[in-house]
Every structure is written in C-alpha cells, then in structure tokens.
Amino acid sequence: MPIFFANPRSQNLRIKKKIMNVISEVILQKNYILENQNKKFENNLKRYFKIKYAVGVNSGTDALKIAIKSLGIKKNSEIIIPTLTATATGSAVLEAGAKPVIIDVDETGNLNLEILKKKINKKTQAIIVVHLHGNLANIKKIKKIAGNIHIIEDCAQSFGSSIKNKKAGTFGKIACFSFYPTKNLGGIGDGGAIITNNSSIYKKIISLRQYGWDKKRISKIPGYNSRLDEIQAAILNLKIKYIDKDNNERIKIAKRYIEAFKDMPISYPKILNDSKHTYHLFVIKVKNRDKLINYLILNKIYPSIHYKYALHNMPSFKKYKKSNMFHADKLTQNMISLPLYPGLKYNEQKKVIKVIQKYFKQN
Numbered sequence: 236m237p238i239f240f241a242n243p244r245s246q247n248l249r250i251k252k253k254i255m256n257v258i259s260e261v262i263l264q265k266n267y268i269l270e271n272q273n274k275k276f277e278n279n280l281k282r283y284f285k286i287k288y289a290v291g292v293n294s295g296t297d298a299l300k301i302a303i304k305s306l307g308i309k310k311n312s313e314i315i316i317p318t319l320t321a322t323a324t325g326s327a328v329l330e331a332g333a334k335p336v337i338i339d340v341d342e343t344g345n346l347n348l349e350i351l352k353k354k355i356n357k358k359t360q361a362i363i364v365v366h367l368h369g370n371l372a373n374i375k376k377i378k379k380i381a382g383n384i385h386i387i388e389d390c391a392q393s394f395g396s397s398i399k400n401k402k403a404g405t406f407g408k409i410a411c412f413s414f415y416p417t418k419n420l421g422g423i424g425d426g427g428a429i430i431t432n433n434s435s436i437y438k439k440i441i442s443l444r445q446y447g448w449d450k451k452r453i454s455k456i457p458g459y460n461s462r463l464d465e466i467q468a469a470i471l472n473l474k475i476k477y478i479d480k481d482n483n484e485r486i487k488i489a490k491r492y493i494e495a496f497k498d499m500p501i502s503y504p505k506i507l508n509d510s511k512h513t514y515h516l517f518v519i520k521v522k523n524r525d526k527l528i529n530y531l532i533l534n535k536i537y538p539s540i541h542y543k544y545a546l547h548n549m550p551s552f553k554k555y556k557k558s559n560m561f562h563a564d565k566l567t568q569n570m571i572s573l574p575l576y577p578g579l580k581y582n583e584q585k586k587v588i589k590v591i592q593k594y595f596k597q598n
C-alpha cells in the first residue's frame with residue numbers, strides 16, 4: 236500500500252460512522268446557514284483557546300483577508316509576511332488591498348527577526364506571523380519588535396501548538412485558522428476561523444463575513460459571503476474532541492522518527508525552547524533532496540515539499556520581495572515532508588524508517 240505524507244481519507248474512515256451521524260443531524264435542522272453547528276463550533280473554539288470571540292468563515296484565506304480588513308488597514312499599507320508560507324498568506328494580503336512586504340525566515344522556517352526589525356517603517360500596518368509546519372515562530376520577541384503594529388497570527392498549520400502552554404493564536408490581536416482537509420483539525424471541504432479578544436474587531440468580522448450587514452441586515456461596509464458551512468462546522472465539532480489526542484499522536488510519531496534518524500545526515504528546522512510543535516508536517520532537511528525523494532517514491536512512499544517555491548519565487552509575488560532570502564532559499568532546496576498523520580500505522584512508520592535507513596547505507 237502506498238504511504239502518503241498526509242492522508243485525510245484514512246483519518247476520516249476511522250470515524251466514518253460518527254461523521255455520517257453528524258451530517259444526518261444537519262439534514263434534520265430547520266435552517267442550514269450559520270445555525271446550531273456554527274454556534275457550537277464557535278463556542279468550542281472559545282473554550283479551546285480561552286478566548287472571548289471566535290467566528291467561523293469559509294476558508295483560511297478568507298480568515299486572513301477578513302482579519303486584515305477588520306483591523307481597518309488602509310489601501311496600499313504594508314503588511315510584512317514571511318516568504319516561506321502557503322501562497323494563501325500572500326493572496327489574502329493582496330485581496331485585502333494591502334501591499335505584502337515579503338521577507339526571509341530564519342532557522343525555524345519562520346519570520347526572521349533581524350530582517351523584520353529593519354523592514355518596519357511608517358507604512359507598516361501589520362505583521363502576519365505564520366507558525367509554519369506547526370512550529371512556533373518567536374512570537375514573544377516579534378511582539379516586542381512590533382510595538383503598536385498589529386500582529387495577525389496565521390495558525391493554519393499550528394492548531395494546538397503552544398509555547399509555555401500558551402496556545403498559538405492567543406498572542407496577537409487576531410488569529411486565523413484553516414480547516415483544509417489535511418490540517419491538524421480538518422474538515423471534509425473548506426473552512427476557516429478567526430479568533431480575537433477585541434469586541435470591536437469581532438463586530439467588524441461578523442459584519443464582513445456577511446455582506447457588511449449590521450444586525451438589521453443593512454450593509455454598512457463592503458463585505459463578503461464567507462460563511463462556514465453547517466456540515467463542515469458539524470464535522471469540526473466532532474473532530475475538535477480528538478484534536479489533542481491527534482496532536483499527541485503526531486508528536487509520538489515525530490519522536491519515533493527523530494530517534495530512528497539520529498545517526499543519519501538528517502537535520503530539522505529549529506524548534507524554540509519550551510514550545511510544543513504539533514507536526515502538521517514532519518519536515519526533514521537533507522542534501523540531494525531529489526535523490527532521496529525518488530528513492531522513497533520507488534518504494535511507494537510519497538513525501539511532499541513545503542514549500543518548493545517560496546512566495547518570492549512566484550511570478551505574482553516576486554515584486555514584493557524586500558530582503559535577501561538566504562534561509563528560505565536554502566530550506567526550499569533541502570526540505571522534505573515525510574508521512575506523518577494520526578492513524579499512520581506502526582508498520583507504515585517502520586517502513587518509512589527502514590527505507591530511509593537503507594537509502595543512507597547506500598549513499
């Protein structure tokens with residue numbers, strides 16, 4: 236059987252009956268838009284993050300776009316983002332009408348603090364802090380550097396990650412999540428959410444999510460239709476019950492890999508002290524990356540790369556590159572995402588380890 240770097244289908248099959256049951260519950264509801272399941276999910280998020288406000292939206296990209304808009308960021312203002320991230324981080328900035336300032340990362344794969352300090356100027360209105368692969372950015376130091384500049388946490392890849400038990404998403408003014416099927420908390424379709432402790436930002440998000448409406452359904456500001464689907468909300472309500480267990484399973488598999496690879500020429504993006512990496516992706520760094528990938532594929536193991544092309548290497552973002560990209564360029568050339576997800580069987584983990592051991596014996 237092939238082993239993939241992620242496998243939402245197999246994760247969903249483990250709880251298929253329960254998923255079918257919650258979908259049936261939605262069918263029996265009186266109404267289908269922003270109803271019980273959304274309310275329940277928003278309450279689940281509030282409880283999980285110990286935060287005042289949570290809003291379900293249509294995707295992680297929309298979460299970022301709406302978060303930027305809710306902060307009242309003016310057209311053409313600058314928003315600093317790391318180059319090593321999903322394309323969505325950059326797309327959301329452009330969609331919101333702001334100008335991305337794309338800078339390098341550091342050994343963690345996250346925002347480079349030294350470059351960040353140099354790039355902040357009068358036009359900088361926000362910094363999007365991505366916690367890449369589930370690995371925490373140095374958010375405490377970034378907060379100090381940022382001063383009064385808004386911090387938006389992009390937690391699409393870091394649901395449940397934390398530093399000294401404080402969860403990613405609770406450091407900045409506002410945080411965004413994606414529930415894309417492969418995410419640690421994933422739907423069976425698109426979904427996203429925004430969390431904040433600020434009531435006026437929350438009111439603005441609620442309005443932006445639905446046509447810019449106020450309570451009387453009068454559109455006061457240009458808004459969107461970015462509602463979280465009730466069926467996705469129902470599935471997420473079910474899955475959020477298992478998120479800590481699932482994350483712990485990810486961590487256990489990661490530890491097993493790290494132990495097995497300890498004498499091999501493999502290294503990893505740096506992890507901050509006291510932080511909990513939830514391994515949305517298990518990323519290794521190796522020389523001759525493509526050779527190892529080909530060997531894995533020959534053995535029916537299908538890894539991936541996150542990311543092969545950083546934003547500054549994509550035609551639509553090239554012009555926003557505002558630093559040298561030393562670390563990102565190195566990482567994009569030597570990273571591989573190995574198979575890791577809850578439910579990855581012990582034998583499958585063993586096969587991944589054996590094949591990699593064999594490869595390094597021959598090379």
Ligand SMILES: Cc1ncc(COP(=O)(O)O)c(C=O)c1O
Pocket residue numbers: 294295296297320321323324365389391392412413414415425426427
């Ligand atoms: C870091 C990051 N930001 C934003 C997004 C966008 O999320 P979505 O695909 O739900 O729009 C993703 C998902 O790929 C992501 O990984």
